[in-house]
Amino acid sequence: MARQREDTGLTKNDPTKSRARFRRETPDDRRRQLGEAALRCIVKHGNAGVSVRQIAAEAGVTQGLITHHFGELNELVIYAFDIMASEMLQGLMNVVDQADPTPQGRLNAFIEASFSSMLFDRDVLGVWVVFWGLILHSPKLSFSQQREFSGYVKAVEALLKDLADDEEIAVGDMRLAALSFSALLDGLWLAWCLNPTTFKPEEGVQLCHNWIKGLRLGAYA
Amino acid sequence: MARQREDTGLTKNDPTKSRARFRRETPDDRRRQLGEAALRCIVKHGNAGVSVRQIAAEAGVTQGLITHHFGELNELVIYAFDIMASEMLQGLMNVVDQADPTPQGRLNAFIEASFSSMLFDRDVLGVWVVFWGLILHSPKLSFSQQREFSGYVKAVEALLKDLADDEEIAVGDMRLAALSFSALLDGLWLAWCLNPTTFKPEEGVQLCHNWIKGLRLGAYA
DNA sequence: CAAAAAATTATACGATCGTATAATATCTTG
DNA sequence: CAAGATATTATACGATCGTATAATTTTTTG
Numbered sequence: 001m002a003r004q005r006e007d008t009g010l011t012k013n014d015p016t017k018s019r020a021r022f023r024r025e026t027p028d029d030r031r032r033q034l035g036e037a038a039l040r041c042i043v044k045h046g047n048a049g050v051s052v053r054q055i056a057a058e059a060g061v062t063q064g065l066i067t068h069h070f071g072e073l074n075e076l077v078i079y080a081f082d083i084m085a086s087e088m089l090q091g092l093m094n095v096v097d098q099a100d101p102t103p104q105g106r107l108n109a110f111i112e113a114s115f116s117s118m119l120f121d122r123d124v125l126g127v128w129v130v131f132w133g134l135i136l137h138s139p140k141l142s143f144s145q146q147r148e149f150s151g152y153v154k155a156v157e158a159l160l161k162d163l164a165d166d167e168e169i170a171v172g173d174m175r176l177a178a179l180s181f182s183a184l185l186d187g188l189w190l191a192w193c194l195n196p197t198t199f200k201p202e203e204g205v206q207l208c209h210n211w212i213k214g215l216r217l218g219a220y221a
Numbered sequence: 222m223a224r225q226r227e228d229t230g231l232t233k234n235d236p237t238k239s240r241a242r243f244r245r246e247t248p249d250d251r252r253r254q255l256g257e258a259a260l261r262c263i264v265k266h267g268n269a270g271v272s273v274r275q276i277a278a279e280a281g282v283t284q285g286l287i288t289h290h291f292g293e294l295n296e297l298v299i300y301a302f303d304i305m306a307s308e309m310l311q312g313l314m315n316v317v318d319q320a321d322p323t324p325q326g327r328l329n330a331f332i333e334a335s336f337s338s339m340l341f342d343r344d345v346l347g348v349w350v351v352f353w354g355l356i357l358h359s360p361k362l363s364f365s366q367q368r369e370f371s372g373y374v375k376a377v378e379a380l381l382k383d384l385a386d387d388e389e390i391a392v393g394d395m396r397l398a399a400l401s402f403s404a405l406l407d408g409l410w411l412a413w414c415l416n417p418t419t420f421k422p423e424e425g426v427q428l429c430h431n432w433i434k435g436l437r438l439g440a441y442a
Numbered sequence: 443c444a445a446a447a448a449a450t451t452a453t454a455c456g457a458t459c460g461t462a463t464a465a466t467a468t469c470t471t472g
Numbered sequence: 473c474a475a476g477a478t479a480t481t482a483t484a485c486g487a488t489c490g491t492a493t494a495a496t497t498t499t500t501t502g
Contacts, residue, residue, distance in 0.1 A: 013480090020468065021466095021467070021468090021480095021481090022467075022479085022481075023468080023479095023480095024467085024468050024478080024479050024480075045358075046354050046357065046358050047354055051458080051459070051460085052459080052461085053458075053459075062480070062481050063460090064461095064462095064463095064479095064480065064482075065481085066460095068478095068479070069479090072460080073461090125357065126354070126358075129350060129357065130354060132350045132415060133267050133347070133351055133354060135415055136267065136346070136350065136414075136415070137266075137267050137347075145415060145416065146416050146418075149416060176420065177431075179409075179412065179420055179428065180405065180409075180431065180432070182412070183404075183407075183408025184401065184404055184408055185408070186404075186407075186408040186411060186412070187403065187404025187406070187407040187408035187409075187411075188400070188404040190353075190404075191370070191400065191403070191404055191407070193357070194353060194357070194363075194370070195367050195370060197367075198374075199397065199400055203397055206397070210435075210440050210441050211435065213435070213440040214431075214432065214438065217438040217439070218438065219432070219434040219435035219438055219440065220431050234450090241497080241498065242450095242496095242497070242498090243451075243497075243498080244450095245448080245449050245450075245497085245498050245499060246449080251449080272488080272489070273490060273491085274489075282450080282451090283450070283452075284451095284490090284491090285449095285451060285452075285453095285493095286451085288492075289448090289449070290449090293490080293491080294490065
């Protein structure tokens with residue numbers, strides 16, 4: 001029996017303008033498009049979205065392109081993770097940099113942004129959860145995550161250190177304090193996304209301020 | 222061309238003793254065995270372990286049994302989640318109940334157990350991460366998780382309330398305080414499992430005590 | 443001990459999966 | 473404008489997936 005031709009699900013890659021049937025793109029551009037398509041697939045279908053065919057279709061391209069540009073699917077996944085992680089931290093720090101340039105103002109902006117729809121979003125968590133699962137089983141991806149997490153905690157540590165310096169708060173180990181605050185943020189994020197009826201984002205903001213009050217009162221001296 | 226017979230991968234289900242080729246079990250027993258086999262598969266292979274064939278092989282049984290006892294795979298997954306979640310909370314509370322029966326002793330035991338290998342384990346997180354991913358896309362599983370999380374936070378709240386009553390600590394909203402402490406624990410757990418070099422479990426315990434010190438100093442009044 | 447009940451196996455079907463290979467189309471360059 | 477470089481498509485292969493169905497085996501029961 002003859003094998004049936006596979007359906008590519010191809011829909012896009014419009015040359016738009018010329019009569020060409022597809023457009024050639026710079027490897028960098030195409031890789032970026034594929035990375036972003038991968039993120040959209042993960043948002044839509046979770047782990048099931050991590051698939052050569054689905055991602056290629058989402059990018060409006062045939063499957064072979066992924067092999068061509070990334071060798072294997074896992075490499076595309078790592079690339080997509082780096083896109084997402086860096087964009088997220090970038091977005092967060094942009095908000096901070098546009099805030100009132102006092103230690104208090106910057107930290108407040110960081111907290112508000114953390115509980116805004118930019119991060120406090122089930123779709124966003126969904127993507128992270130998929131990556132966490134992969135990180136636990138892929139050394140390469142684990143390495144990327146370590147870089148990302150280190151950058152995040154360092155940013156938090158800088159914010160807290162500025163506050164502590166400004167207000168002369170005694171803190172024994174600033175790295176640990178930053179770790180604690182990061183963990184609080186992540187934990188609240190996780191809890192809310194898994195079950196948004198548990199508490200309101202404003203209550204999350206309040207709890208962050210309570211944590212900072214503890215810092216001010218010397219709980220971490 | 223004739224279709225090739227599928228390999229069942231069957232290895233167990235020994236009748237051991239009689240000459241029977243397989244053993245009939247109570248539906249309850251078999252369901253439990255399949256649930257535990259599912260958890261082992263998830264530990265070993267992450268999301269990829271959630272598969273009828275792999276779970277059946279792990280349980281030493283053929284695939285049809287899963288359809289027979291659960292109808293569809295998703296139902297088995299929900300059952301496995303309930304097994305894991307209830308065993309975890311149960312194990313935690315057993316430790317607490319065997320501790321020095323003062324509010325301080327019980328809370329300390331809870332913290333120590335949270336950072337012991339019972340929970341602070343990459344394999345354990347790996348299972349949770351898989352379930353989180355499924356919870357975000359399965360309403361039925363989401364419902365199970367809400368029950369589980371509610372029970373967990375209530376337990377934390379009871380521990381904190383006993384401490385606050387005993388030491389006459391002012392706490393504005395005990396539910397929110399418990400939510401914060403739970404989030405801290407979860408966040409540290411997540412961070413450490415994804416990258417165990419970030420901090421030492423003892424440092425995590427220290428951070429919990431710092432949080433409680435903040436509570437004592439009135440940060441949540 | 444025969445017969446009914448139901449737990450379990452056996453098998454099949456159609457989908458989708460990741461990757462490899464060769465053909466083809468587009469774009470750049472001389 | 474021809475020709476080379478390579479981005480892209482087209483196609484194939486074998487594996488695994490979830491579920492449905494029917495045959496078989498064990499166990500209970502009358």
